[in-house]
Amino acid sequence: MNLGLHNYTALVTGSGQGIGQTIALRLAQERVKVAVNDINAERASETVAKINDAGGAAIEAVFDITDYRAVQQGLHKIESEYGGVDILVNNAAFLLGHHDFLETSPDDWDREIKVCFYGALNCCHVVAKGMVERKTGNIVSIASDAGRIGQAREVAYAASKSAVIGMTKSLAQELGRYNINVNAISPAGTDTPLRQSVEQKELERLGEEKYRERERKILRLYPLRRIGKPEDIANMVVFLASDAACNVTGQVISVNGGYAMPG
Numbered sequence: 494m495n496l497g498l499h500n501y502t503a504l505v506t507g508s509g510q511g512i513g514q515t516i517a518l519r520l521a522q523e524r525v526k527v528a529v530n531d532i533n534a535e536r537a538s539e540t541v542a543k544i545n546d547a548g549g550a551a552i553e554a555v556f557d558i559t560d561y562r563a564v565q566q567g568l569h570k571i572e573s574e575y576g577g578v579d580i581l582v583n584n585a586a587f588l589l590g591h592h593d594f595l596e597t598s599p600d601d602w603d604r605e606i607k608v609c610f611y612g613a614l615n616c617c618h619v620v621a622k623g624m625v626e627r628k629t630g631n632i633v634s635i636a637s638d639a640g641r642i643g644q645a646r647e648v649a650y651a652a653s654k655s656a657v658i659g660m661t662k663s664l665a666q667e668l669g670r671y672n673i674n675v676n677a678i679s680p681a682g683t684d685t686p687l688r689q690s691v692e693q694k695e696l697e698r699l700g701e702e703k704y705r706e707r708e709r710k711i712l713r714l715y716p717l718r719r720i721g722k723p724e725d726i727a728n729m730v731v732f733l734a735s736d737a738a739c740n741v742t743g744q745v746i747s748v749n750g751g752y753a754m755p756g
């Protein structure tokens with residue numbers, strides 16, 4: 494199926510590793526020119542090298558999405574090399590780990606909310622201006638089931654993901670008239686460095702036996718009995734960014750093995 498993405502430009506935030514990196518690689522396979530954003534320059538250059546090695550086109554876009562001016566400067570650089578951004582993927586996030594709410598501090602909430610929510614707001618605000626002028630664009634944000642059904646011991650992170658969902662629906666209402674689609678994808682557990690580091694801490698906290706028992710219990714919460722793979726999310730991004738999904742906007746699409754099934 495030709496998804497018609499050839500020659501589009503995408504900005505994928507936090508694409509130096511994990512789900513973002515796989516999204517960047519998958520878009521590049523569709524002949525999309527990819528601006529690989531990450532706060533970590535080494536990771537960004539690794540993704541760019543992978544895309545180039547596979548015959549795709551990519552440039553590094555190293556900036557901190559929590560810094561509005563840095564996002565503006567970053568976009569300026571991308572536009573001068575690739576032209577306007579057609580597809581924005583808000584993927585970067587920061588999760589402190591699993592902590593009882595009463596053990597967390599305002600500084601902890603700040604770190605999570607700034608990346609997960611303000612980062613997405615900054616990128617939408619900066620990138621959507623050009624999309625409105627060109628009367629075309631596609632914004633996909635990676636939310637989380639934590640933001641749809643709640644998640645104990647991830648309070649500020651879950652709240653910031655709910656905020657991303659509110660942002661998605663509101664922007665879809667505002668930008669639809671400019672032919673801009675705005676959607677979110679809601680993953681549950683997905684095997685990435687982020688999840689692996691959280692799981693490692695849980696293993697250390699609980700010990701081998703209790704951890705394995707917890708692992709079995711968690712898997713039973715997934716009807717498909719499978720933890721997600723980054724490719725699952727990347728495939729949905731490609732679909733939502735394509736013409737095949739031109740009448741889809743303001744939606745939160747679960748790609749989660751059935752973990753949550755909100756109505």
Ligand SMILES: NC(=O)c1ccc[n+]([C@@H]2O[C@H](COP(=O)([O-])OP(=O)(O)OC[C@H]3O[C@@H](n4cnc5c(N)ncnc54)[C@H](O)[C@@H]3O)[C@@H](O)[C@H]2O)c1
Pocket residue numbers: 506507508509510511512513530531532533536556557558559583584585586587608612635636637638679680681682683684685686687688
């Ligand atoms: N992995 C999961 O189980 C899971 C579940 C639900 C939702 N998600 C969501 O999927 C997305 C990707 O998750 P992941 O597991 O691949 O994460 P990850 O931590 O493996 O990768 C996130 C990337 O974002 C970058 N980043 C962090 N702060 C940044 C900033 N200020 N500016 C630019 N880049 C920054 C990091 O350097 C990192 O490379 C996130 O939005 C996450 O909330 C993940």
